[in-house]
Every structure is written in structure tokens, then in C-alpha cells.
Amino acid sequence: MATTHVFVGLALVAPVAYTVPELATALAVGAIIGGLAPDFDLVFTHRRTFHFPFVGGAFAVPLLAVTLLFPSALTAFLAAFALTAWVHAVSDAAGGGPEMDPWTNPTDRAVYDHVRGRWLRPRRWIRYDGAPEDAVLAVSLAVVPLFVFDGLLRTVILTLVVVSVIYALLRRRLIEWTPDWLE
Ligand SMILES: [Zn+2]
Numbered sequence: 001m002a003t004t005h006v007f008v009g010l011a012l013v014a015p016v017a018y019t020v021p022e023l024a025t026a027l028a029v030g031a032i033i034g035g036l037a038p039d040f041d042l043v044f045t046h047r048r049t050f051h052f053p054f055v056g057g058a059f060a061v062p063l064l065a066v067t068l069l070f071p072s073a074l075t076a077f078l079a080a081f082a083l084t085a086w087v088h089a090v091s092d093a094a095g096g097g098p099e100m101d102p103w104t105n106p107t108d109r110a111v112y113d114h115v116r117g118r119w120l121r122p123r124r125w126i127r128y129d130g131a132p133e134d135a136v137l138a139v140s141l142a143v144v145p146l147f148v149f150d151g152l153l154r155t156v157i158l159t160l161v162v163v164s165v166i167y168a169l170l171r172r173r174l175i176e177w178t179p180d181w182l183e
Pocket residue numbers: 038039047051088089092
């Protein structure tokens with residue numbers, strides 16, 4: 001689920017934020033937006049329009065290098081954003097498909113590979129977004145960031161944890177409440 005992607009990004013940047021506290025806010029905001037942003041393609045072709053499992057790396061890796069050479073709030077934000085958005089796209093292949101009811105109607109499309117022009121198949125290590133194992137992963141990943149970040153950031157992370165758990169609890173019922181045009 002989208003929040004798990006946010007926690008992956010926060011867990012990745014947390015050691016850097018701990019070491020260089022003056023960049024903590026830029027790194028966390030980059031990770032939060034980078035974790036959520038790819039899924040805004042829900043209104044276009046979900047898991048394709050804003051998901052770049054290979055091309056994303058071509059942006060993230062140079063941005064990480066630039067940030068190491070020129071550490072600033074801007075470069076830290078951009079690197080955290082690009083890295084988290086890239087890992088988001090890659091790790092969507094570890095879950096199920098983008099369908100609303102994967103337990104009754106599974107597809108073989110996890111995320112689109114723009115380089116080879118085809119869909120990657122879902123590995124289903126996490127069976128579907130909002131599955132119990134997804135919630136466990138999300139909460140586990142949030143632990144370190146909750147210690148590293150403070151103030152408003154800690155409140156935002158805690159809120160996302162609560163949202164994740166509620167989403168996972170309601171996940172199988174959501175299908176009944178979703179308007180047809182979103183499915
Ligand atoms: Zn996604």
C-alpha cells in the first residue's frame with residue numbers, strides 16, 4: 001500500500017537523517033512525497049503512468065551522487081524523492097496486481113516496464129496492498145523513523161501508521177464501497 005512505500009523511503013533515509021540532522025526534514029518530506037506520488041496515476045493508467053521501475057534508477061542514482069557532492073536541503077529532498085519513488089515502482093512487483101479485489105480476480109500485471117514496453121508480473125510476496133503482511137511490514141518499517149524524526153514529522157509518521165492499520169483492517173470491505181469508475 002502507498003504508506004508502506006513511504007515507510008520504506010523513511011527507513012532508507014533515517015540513518016542519513018540521524019547522522020546529518022539539519023537535512024532530516026528535507027529527507028523525510030522527500031521520502032513521504034516520493035512514496036505517495038507514483039500512486040497518483042490511479043486516475044491514469046495505474047502502475048504505469050507514474051511508475052518507473054527501471055528509468056527511476058537512472059534519476060535516483062545520479063541524484064544520490066549529486067547530494068553526496070553538494071549536500072543541501074534541495075539535493076537531499078530531490079534524492080530522497082527520486083530514490084523512494086523508484087523503490088516504490090520496483091517493489092510494486094513484489095506485491096499483487098493493482099486490481100481492487102485480487103482474491104477473486106487476480107491479474108498478471110504488477111507494474112509497467114517502460115524500457116522493455118511490457119508489464120512485470122506480480123510476485124505476490126505481499127499478496128495484495130493492505131494485506132495483513134503489508135500492515136506488519138509497514139509498522140515494522142516505521143519503528144526506526146519514529147525514533148529518528150521528531151516534532152511534526154513524528155506526528156505525520158504516527159498518523160500514517162494508524163491510517164495503514166485501519167486501511168488493512170477495512171481492506172476487504174473497501175471493494176463494496178468503491179465507486180465503479182475507480183475499480
Ligand atoms: Zn504503486
